[in-house]
Amino acid sequence: MKLKVVEVPSIKEPITKSPGFAKKLLADYKLDLMALCGFGCRYCSSSTGNYLRINRERFADLTEEQLGERLFPTETPELTFTWPDVIEKLERQLHHKAKDWGKGKTLVVSQLTDAFSPLALASGTTEAALRLVLNKTSFRVRVLTKGAAVASDKWIKFFLERPERFVVGLSVGTTDDEWARRIEVGTSSPTARLKAHRALQDAGVPTFGMLCPVFPDALAGDGLDRLVDAIRPERCEDVWAEPYNDRDNWRVVRDGYPAGSYGARWMTSVYELNERSKWSEYATRLYVQFKAHAVRNGWIDRLKYLLYEGGIIQRDADMFANLAGVLLQDPHAKDGERETGWSRNKAIRMLQQHEGHGMVWTPPKPAQRSLPVV
Numbered sequence: 001m002k003l004k005v006v007e008v009p010s011i012k013e014p015i016t017k018s019p020g021f022a023k024k025l026l027a028d029y030k031l032d033l034m035a036l037c038g039f040g041c042r043y044c045s046s047s048t049g050n051y052l053r054i055n056r057e058r059f060a061d062l063t064e065e066q067l068g069e070r071l072f073p074t075e076t077p078e079l080t081f082t083w084p085d086v087i088e089k090l091e092r093q094l095h096h097k098a099k100d101w102g103k104g105k106t107l108v109v110s111q112l113t114d115a116f117s118p119l120a121l122a123s124g125t126t127e128a129a130l131r132l133v134l135n136k137t138s139f140r141v142r143v144l145t146k147g148a149a150v151a152s153d154k155w156i157k158f159f160l161e162r163p164e165r166f167v168v169g170l171s172v173g174t175t176d177d178e179w180a181r182r183i184e185v186g187t188s189s190p191t192a193r194l195k196a197h198r199a200l201q202d203a204g205v206p207t208f209g210m211l212c213p214v215f216p217d218a219l220a221g222d223g224l225d226r227l228v229d230a231i232r233p234e235r236c237e238d239v240w241a242e243p244y245n246d247r248d249n250w251r252v253v254r255d256g257y258p259a260g261s262y263g264a265r266w267m268t269s270v271y272e273l274n275e276r277s278k279w280s281e282y283a284t285r286l287y288v289q290f291k292a293h294a295v296r297n298g299w300i301d302r303l304k305y306l307l308y309e310g311g312i313i314q315r316d317a318d319m320f321a322n323l324a325g326v327l328l329q330d331p332h333a334k335d336g337e338r339e340t341g342w343s344r345n346k347a348i349r350m351l352q353q354h355e356g357h358g359m360v361w362t363p364p365k366p367a368q369r370s371l372p373v374v
Contacts, residue, residue: 001040001077001078001185001186002078003038003078003079003080003118003119003186004063004067004071004076004078004079004080005080005082005119006059006062006063006066006067006079006080006081006082007062007066007081007082007083007084008035008055008058008059008062008081008082008083009083010035010083010084010085010086010089011083011089012089013089013093014031014032014033014086014089014090014093014129015029015030015031015090015093015094015107015133016029016030017029017030018030018108018111020111021108021111023327023329024240024304024306024327024329025238025304025327026106026108026142026144026240027106027107027108027111027142028105028106028107029102029105029106029107029108029139030107030108030109030110030111030112031090031107031108031109031110031115031129031133032110032111032112032113032115033083033086033109033110033113033115033120033125033126033129034080034081034082034083034086034113034119034120034125035051035052035055035059035081035082035083035113036052036073036079036080036081036113037080037110037113037114037115037117037119037120038078038080038114038117038118038119038120038186039114039117039146039147039184039185039186039187040076040077040078040079040185040186041077041146041183041184041185041187042077042183042184042185042249042252042253042256043183043213043244043249043250043252043253044249046073046112046113047073047074047249048074048248048249049112051112052073056072059081060072063079074248074249077185077186078185078186080117080119082119086125086129087125087128087129087132090129090132091132094132094133094136094137097136097137099136099137099138100138101136101137101138101139102137102138102139102140103138103139104138105139105140106139106140106141106142107133107137107139107140107141107142108141108142108143108144109129109130109133109141109142109143109144110144111144114144114145114146114147115129115130115143115145116143116145116146116147116149116150117147117186118147118186121147121149127158130158134162134165139165140164140165140166140167141165141166141167142167142168142169142208143166143167143168143169144169144171144210145168145169145170145171146170146171146172146184146187146188146193147170147187147188148170148188148189148192148193148195148196149188149196150168150170150196150200151195151196151197151199151200151203156199156200156203156205159200159205160203160204160205163204163205163206166205166206167206167207167208167237168200168205168206168207168208169197169207169208169209169210169236170193170194170196170197170210171193171210171212172190172193172194172197172210172211172227172231173211173212173213173214173215173218173227173244174190174214174215174217174218174227175190175191175194175218175223175226175227175230176190176217177189177190177191179256179257179263182255182256183252183253183256194230194231197230197231197232198230198231198232201232201235201236206237207235207236207237208236208237208238208239208240209228209231209233209236209238209239209240209241209302210239210240211227211228211231211239211240211241211242212240212241212242212306213242213243213244213245214227214241214242214243214244214286215244215253215263216244216262216263216266216282217257217261217262217263217266218286219282219285219286219289220262224286224289224290224293225289225293228290228293233293233294233297233299233302234297234298234299236299236302237302238302238303238304239294239299239302239303239304240304240305240306241286241290241303241304241305241306242305242306242307243279243282243283243286243307245308245311246270246271246279250267250271251267251271253267254267254268254271266278266282270282276311276313277313277315279311280311280312280313280315280316281316283307283311283312283316284312284316284319284320287305287307287319287320287326288319290303290305290325291303291305291324291325294325300324300325303324303325304325304327305325305326305327306327306329307320307326307327307328307329308329308330309328309329309330309343309345309348310330310344310345312345312347312348313347314347317345317347317348317350317351318347318351320348320351321351322351323351323352328343328348330343330344330345331344332344333349
């Protein structure tokens with residue numbers, strides 16, 4: 001895929017707080033290195049997120065000026081928006097920070113874009129940014145990517161220079177390379193990502209699992225067990241997992257499946273025919289299978305199942321029982337301006353009350369474990 005590259009103005013401070021990822025226990029801060037990366041995943045929420053939505057027409061104007069055609073991220077997976085001065089902005093931001101900034105905190109690289117997408121790597125931006133973070137802050141860096149290049153000899157050597165400062169994960173939610181080729185445009189294949197994940201583990205680089213989102217067809221047969229086994233969760237610090245949630249681009253995702261296939265029919269039923277109980281059933285079955293695998297293989301303390309629980313119906317709620325490994329993501333009920341911790345889903349709230357959650361309950365932070373020597 002040939003990228004269509006457009007330069008756009010960068011944000012003033014590249015490192016910012018990340019309330020969204022903090023709620024997921026993934027990170028406290030985030031560092032993105034561009035406005036839109038070269039991995040054109042058709043289900044990516046960044047393309048319809050606040051930043052690109054607010055700048056939609058402005059960036060379309062710049063695209064037309066630089067490329068001669070008016071293009072938009074949701075319609076053009078090869079479109080890339082770069083920040084040509086992002087390293088200078090990062091240097092300026094860190095110049096005013098003490099070296100201990102970030103101590104005890106996690107910085108994700110990246111949240112909305114991928115620092116290991118081709119253009120960021122080829123330009124040297126990724127390495128320059130990571131070296132600045134290592135030398136000028138005390139953050140622990142969570143590298144999140146869909147690029148298998150993260151496990152090249154060069155990068156393994158880089159991570160092993162300061163292994164206590166890094167934890168690396170490759171996002172993958174399917175083992176179907178053919179489907180991914182149509183939907184995760186420009187990324188490394190799922191097979192390559194899983195191979196890269198294991199290479200990092202074998203080299204001694206700390207890793208985490210990122211099975212987000214896992215699509216409905218993974219529930220067929222032993223598909224989910226094969227996916228989980230491939231990341232070797234017992235060798236991950238933590239494992240995040242998430243069902244596919246309703247997004248504006250579901251039609252594009254559906255069209256990635258063969259006509260008449262289970263995945264295509266499921267997308268039509270849930271999002272076109274509004275049979276939302278099927279989403280509840282899917283999200284519940286996914287959790288039950290994750291939990292069963294985790295309990296059976298001794299990693300339930302590492303499971304972080306991200307559940308937007310508003311879609312869970314009464315019939316399925318009891319399957320979440322004691323909420324083991326579940327991180328509730330929907331906005332919670334408020335007491336004035338403060339979230340109480342109680343879910344607005346009455347069925348889920350009953351589970352919280354039964355387990356003594358709610359007002360006094362906050363989920364534990366992920367532990368930084370010493371991985372077994374293998």
